[in-house]
Amino acid sequence: MAERQAYRSVFISDIHIGAVGSQSDEALRFLESFECEYLYLVGDIIDGWVGRKDRKWGPQATGIIREILEHGNRGAVVRYTPGNHDAFMRRIHGVQLGNLDIEPSFLHETVDGKDLLVVHGDIFDRSCTKYQPLAFVGAWAYEVLGLANASLNKKRSRDGKRPIDFTTVTKKGIKKFIGKATHYESLVGNYAREAGFDGVVCGHVHRPQIVTEEDGFVYVNTGDFVENCTAVVEHFDGRLELLRMGPEKIERGSNWEALKRLAAGSTK
Ligand SMILES: [Mn+2]
Numbered sequence: 001m002a003e004r005q006a007y008r009s010v011f012i013s014d015i016h017i018g019a020v021g022s023q024s025d026e027a028l029r030f031l032e033s034f035e036c037e038y039l040y041l042v043g044d045i046i047d048g049w050v051g052r053k054d055r056k057w058g059p060q061a062t063g064i065i066r067e068i069l070e071h072g073n074r075g076a077v078v079r080y081t082p083g084n085h086d087a088f089m090r091r092i093h094g095v096q097l098g099n100l101d102i103e104p105s106f107l108h109e110t111v112d113g114k115d116l117l118v119v120h121g122d123i124f125d126r127s128c129t130k131y132q133p134l135a136f137v138g139a140w141a142y143e144v145l146g147l148a149n150a151s152l153n154k155k156r157s158r159d160g161k162r163p164i165d166f167t168t169v170t171k172k173g174i175k176k177f178i179g180k181a182t183h184y185e186s187l188v189g190n191y192a193r194e195a196g197f198d199g200v201v202c203g204h205v206h207r208p209q210i211v212t213e214e215d216g217f218v219y220v221n222t223g224d225f226v227e228n229c230t231a232v233v234e235h236f237d238g239r240l241e242l243l244r245m246g247p248e249k250i251e252r253g254s255n256w257e258a259l260k261r262l263a264a265g266s267t268k
Pocket of ligand 1: 043044083084085120122203204205
């Protein structure tokens, strides 16, 4: 097997293991292609409806779980933030199994000092929240975003900065995402920016992207392994890059448009 590519961090989401359309074999090929210090599983890794008749748990599915655990055995810190399709994992918050942490959200500090909120992102999706009572969504948002916010405030107080009152930010955020004319991307971004993060890494909508705004805030979406076969990596200099498992090799790009152009030109 070819030598593994080394990254500081790898972010992957939405493999939907067990669901029809999951490109589990590509996801496994990707997981076997690198080594890293931090491996973030950004939700919807396993499809919770896997027990149904139309869902299958194939050998690649077991291979993926084994490969994830092996990353941990090799020394990577593995952080799992469950999504809406693997929400059953949310019931075991706070669990630490060796190098595997399961929490609703994480603070990731890039090597060049950016504080990134890592969260699956379904709480910012109106189609997932609109039938829920506001109070429930509020409590849920508070729980999901709490850990990353608390970690950020801890770090801010260490650096002599004042803490951010994320209860207020979360309340404002809920009003916004229950509201009408807002896009998922801007909701997630606005929330993370107001809560004091320098960027956000999420998944959920299967729209891979890395966008750096004028003020330096970075919106990162890992994409998925159903339609796009993408993931995001952090290099040892802090640079973030979008990867796509192409038919022959891993394609790289700073943004999705560039990757799509690459893919269009690649031979099948
Ligand atoms: Mn999702």
